[in-house]
Amino acid sequence: MNPLGIHALVWAGDLGPESTRRVISQTRRAGYDLIELSLHGSQLMDLALTRDLLQEHGLQVGCSRGLTFAADVSSEDPHVVARGVALLEEGVSITHALGGHYFGGILYGAMAKYAHPCTVQGRRNAVAAVKRVAAFAGERGVILGLEVVNRYESNLLNTATQALAMIDAVGAPNVKVHLDTYHMNIEEVDFMQPVLACREQLGYVHIGESHRGYLGSGTIDFAQFFKALALIDYQGVVTFESFSSTVVNEELSNALAIWRNLWGDGMDLALHAHGFMVQGLHAARMGLAHCAPAK
Template sequence: MAIEKSAEHGFRMIELAYLRPELFDLDRLAKKAQALDVEIVVTMGLPADADVSSEDKAVVANGRALLSDAVKAVRDIGGIRLGGIPYSMHGKYETMPTRTGWMNSAESIAAIAEIAKECGVELVLEVVNRFESNLLNTTAQGLKFIEDTGRDDVFLHLDTFHMNIEEASPPDAIRLAGDKCRYFHFNENYRGFLGTGTIDFPSIFAALVDIGYDDRDIVFESFSSAIVDEGLSRVCGIWRDTWDDNNPLAAHARQFIEQRWSEALRRRHVNMSA
């Protein structure tokens, strides 16, 4: 089981994608995670017929119902957070977003945030690249969207893979997000082993240190069609195997993140002492 493997590698959190309550024994899943001292986060996106950024009221209503059920499922498994793309369809759009669609989404997220608050679940919105949503592609857009929800308990979920595509400066985007960034994905530009691609990780870690990210959650995310669910692989465009064994991948990621985080803290201390 993925939860057991995560615990073996020293991870204290696991992210489950597209949780479908009808396929899992939620009580058993919750007890397993609790026994292993592993917290659960769920990430999701919406299908086209439940896109809350639609101008079709019936489609928006479908999305709200789906999100409400998702929040309650996260609560039922003892999860602490719902993230990903709950604000729009997960996939490539053929048109620009509209103001009506934007506000339909913002109002929907505001309503779901109230349910999440009652359930003790934190709601975070992942800022993703242009091929996975047309609504929130940059940190600035994410911050404006949160402002339009009128909520102070909706936060941003940033990811190095997506920022590498959309942000002029990923470190500046992190600093812009500041306290609103409550969940963070480390990815390589090609979603493989950390440190083997083009992402400038020293600048990323430095920015996280600058915003005081010490007590917030860092997650490693990587995709390979050999392992990842077929449906998720398709919507994320995972058309090749970047790895076929997740054990060395996970071990390397934990060591990489811990080492780079320590180095960033040390550099910050040296700079402040100079």
Template structure:
């Protein structure tokens, strides 16, 4: 199968100043990736034009991602929080359109963090209500919305492919897909292959992240089986490497993500070896 490969810009850090953005985009292109996943910027602070020029200069495409916080949680009962979340999500759609990206994914349905309450049907309905409007904005701009389910410590609402598939179906928008992250799925699913099968035709984007968020192939994930499952469901979306190091992203971001010790330190080497690893496993899958 023909496969697009991406890499998260956070491999080189979360600074998106013009110099840092050019560095990350250039490094991703030099490593051989088809696209770079860019965290949604604040368009009132940063100029999307800098990103557009860097993407053009280095000849690489982009996707966009974000994660809501408790202050802008669209599943919350507080209308002000929901409004802030809808604004962030809508702005992410506009940023994607500005830079020519056709995908916005991530934790777009609730806050990314540990909840101190059980999920409710009302919270789910509030989230769906907002995301239907956000998806409509994306549809007008030619942007797909990806719903990335995460582990139990980072949301109380969507933790499995089955939950997320039902959520996407209930949203009823043709430009909404399941966004599967192997790090989270490895914690919550009986098997990654089964999760892929459950998502089926709804699966539109995949984060390739090792079970410990370190170097691909050094954890517990069976990548050959995963790639075979993707081929079986006709997956045609990007496989995007997501791995972070506290050495690169700094103390504040490391605490937010829970990266307590480094598993690698050279982002350029990590990018190159990750792509080589995935291509080798894909070749094995095709040959078998």
């Protein structure tokens, strides 16, 4: 079974000491193997405390981040690009300090709606920035995940094919594709072909419903997606991601346009998602096993 993760915003909107204790203890209580920490507002995090709590509860950790226009590595302004690279290297350093090995998100540009396509020079700058950060991450045993998001959150990587092309341009073995069903539902033709295209380049997965609420209550074809993961024998982390106005991180929640209250009980949501993912992943693998020719 794949390691199962959950995003910290199911539990708390900040990573101060009290919230960190709740985030980590609730994640373990709900049966997950990994907690994903968003590094928006990471200056509030007590790294030593967080690492101790992770070890105490036997949890893995992954970190994620998106950039702003003021630190956009796909900008044509070298000073803006430099600010973005500094933030990404900080994210890698935090991930490493926590004992984590995965740092992902929109690492190639701003997490925002652009008013124009990415320029040729902007893409060159993004590739160069990711290549530099990949070298920095590789020295620390950290994998970078380029999360493929929808057109309202990036003008650069909206499909798995675009992410694979950027990874080819970067040419670093520790840069992988990060697929998210919420974004795939908007941009991809289905939930099968992008996964098959990525194969060994798929490094991380977000499971999110079409409206970001309870799994199975929206329009996403999870059976097809889980089957695709089984077909490529994906062994990596599968992380549940859901957002509601019940739990707010002002910077991240506003950037993601979380205006509605989609759930009020994080534990009920998390337990439901855990069972949904376990059942779906298991059913997909068993289905392939039954279809395999007898030897």
